[in-house]
Amino acid sequence: MSVRVRIAPSPTGSLHIGTARTAVFNWLFARHQGGKFVLRIEDTDLERSRPEYTQNIIEGLTWLGLTWDEGPSFQTQRMDLYRQKVQALLDQGLAYRAYDTPEELDAMREAQKASGQAPRYDNRHRNLSAEQEAAFLAEGRKPVIRFKIEDDREISWNDMVRGTVTWKGRDLGGDMVIARAASADEVGQPLYNFVVVVDDIDMQISHVIRGEDHIGNTPKQILLYEALGATVPQFGHTPLILNQAGAKLSKRDGVTSISDFQKMGYTAEAIANYMTLLGWSPTEGMNEIFSLEEAAKQFSFDRVNKAGAKFDWDKLNWINSQYLHHMPVEQLTDLLISYWQAAGYAFDATSDRTWLQELAALVGPSLARLEEAVPMTRYLFVKDVGFTEAATTQLQLDKVAIALQGIITALEETPTLTSDNVQGVIQAGVQAAGVKKGVVMKSLRAALTGDLQGPDLVQSWLLLNQHQMDLPRLRQALTIAEAKA
Numbered sequence: 001m002s003v004r005v006r007i008a009p010s011p012t013g014s015l016h017i018g019t020a021r022t023a024v025f026n027w028l029f030a031r032h033q034g035g036k037f038v039l040r041i042e043d044t045d046l047e048r049s050r051p052e053y054t055q056n057i058i059e060g061l062t063w064l065g066l067t068w069d070e071g072p073s074f075q076t077q078r079m080d081l082y083r084q085k086v087q088a089l090l091d092q093g094l095a096y097r098a099y100d101t102p103e104e105l106d107a108m109r110e111a112q113k114a115s116g117q118a119p120r121y122d123n124r125h126r127n128l129s130a131e132q133e134a135a136f137l138a139e140g141r142k143p144v145i146r147f148k149i150e151d152d153r154e155i156s157w158n159d160m161v162r163g164t165v166t167w168k169g170r171d172l173g174g175d176m177v178i179a180r181a182a183s184a185d186e187v188g189q190p191l192y193n194f195v196v197v198v199d200d201i202d203m204q205i206s207h208v209i210r211g212e213d214h215i216g217n218t219p220k221q222i223l224l225y226e227a228l229g230a231t232v233p234q235f236g237h238t239p240l241i242l243n244q245a246g247a248k249l250s251k252r253d254g255v256t257s258i259s260d261f262q263k264m265g266y267t268a269e270a271i272a273n274y275m276t277l278l279g280w281s282p283t284e285g286m287n288e289i290f291s292l293e294e295a296a297k298q299f300s301f302d303r304v305n306k307a308g309a310k311f312d313w314d315k316l317n318w319i320n321s322q323y324l325h326h327m328p329v330e331q332l333t334d335l336l337i338s339y340w341q342a343a344g345y346a347f348d349a350t351s352d353r354t355w356l357q358e359l360a361a362l363v364g365p366s367l368a369r370l371e372e373a374v375p376m377t378r379y380l381f382v383k384d385v386g387f388t389e390a391a392t393t394q395l396q397l398d399k400v401a402i403a404l405q406g407i408i409t410a411l412e413e414t415p416t417l418t419s420d421n422v423q424g425v426i427q428a429g430v431q432a433a434g435v436k437k438g439v440v441m442k443s444l445r446a447a448l449t450g451d452l453q454g455p456d457l458v459q460s461w462l463l464l465n466q467h468q469m470d471l472p473r474l475r476q477a478l479t480i481a482e483a484k485a
């Protein structure tokens with residue numbers, strides 16, 4: 001049997017990290033097995049589905065490198081097929097029209113609650129006579145279509161992650177609604193659990209790999225496979241991603257969508273790598289930093305954990321920093337340019353390319369996230385940097401003004417700084433003021449960057465010099481130095 005798996009996101013929100021991780025496991029499994037990975041957009045919830053979410057999902061999967069072999073297909077374009085299949089179940093007597101009003105269903109649930117029973121449909125319209133149906137229709141009731149679930153059925157499957165899982169028919173909530181708002185002779189809107197099965201059969205999905213939150217759907221779906229005369233696929237329910245409190249990671253935990261991680265400056269490779277580690281352990285001896293292709297070589301469900309995996313920002317940041325620190329500088333520059341542009345920094349991506357590349361090389365080794373480069377490099381882009389209190393204090397120390405004056409004079413005679421002549425310019429300041437070189441260096445940092453910490457000072461200076469930003473800034477700092485009380 002050829003392996004065919006799918007990711008079936010609902011476009012009711014941006015691509016969530018949980019869905020993306022499920023996509024990763026499907027992709028890895030497909031690639032390991034030489035199978036196919038299919039993308040299906042489950043957009044049957046017309047009220048909550050939005051085209052912009054579909055776009056966000058497609059862009060997110062593409063960004064992560066989770067290329068699909070077929071699709072995207074859209075469930076809203078396949079309604080005729082679903083309706084035919086509902087009709088087939090009706091024709092075989094495996095499904096029926098039920099005419100309960102919402103009030104009657106509520107009353108049923110209340111009564112069950114009052115007597116300590118779990119809420120379920122009591123199958124009361126399973127065997128209506130033609131007269132009863134006609135009477136309900138005459139009252140103007142709109143039927144739904146329910147699929148029969150026998151209480152005494154036992155449903156078992158061998159889950160690729162969890163081993164044998166068994167459910168009893170009586171725990172499935174009674175005969176299930178598979179289509180809504182039907183009329184006497186038509187099938188209304190087919191519902192989620194049903195269309196998933198029709199699609200998985202039609203798309204010949206061999207392994208249904210999805211989040212553990214779907215485990216309660218699986219026994220119902222298995223019954224539908226049987227009813228539709230199809231082979232039941234293998235199921236694998238992957239552990240959930242949890243927050244620090246051990247609950248399912250949700251929007252309330254802050255950042256959960258892939259596009260937000262992207263904006264924060266995580267690389268696609270790092271996110272894909274981290275998501276793989278959330279729930280799967282590489283074999284002994286395999287580095288924790290790996291590409292999807294490398295993971296695919298040895299991916300199997302034997303090494304997928306049953307327990308939920310806690311999301312760990314420190315670990316993600318560490319993984320991301322590994323990618324950033326080892327990335328070719330051209331690639332890093334390409335990535336950083338969009339952050340600098342978004343920050344509104346003025347530069348020309350083409351004519352400043354060498355300068356930007358040197359800048360990327362300067363800050364790259366200290367980045368955990370791309371976004372951090374924005375504040376870190378501000379002093380290299382903006383004209384009026386602003387001086388922190390600590391920098392101002394440093395500038396106003398004894399003899400700093402003289403040192404700065406000495407540096408300015410030397411610099412005016414050396415308009416183009418290089419790593420060879422820069423030391424001479426610094427030395428001019430040291431000699432003019434008669435202070436230790438350390439004091440001059442600290443003051444220079446304060447003067448050139450407006451702060452006392454930051455990337456390598458000499459390298460920063462050379463970059464400022466290339467854009468003729470160093471002299472004006474030194475002069476500005478000199479004014480501050482001379483303004484001391």
Ligand code: GLU
Pocket residue numbers: 007008009010019042196209210211214
């Ligand atoms: N559409 C479902 C979701 O987004 C997935 C259904 C499935 O994988 O069977 O959670």
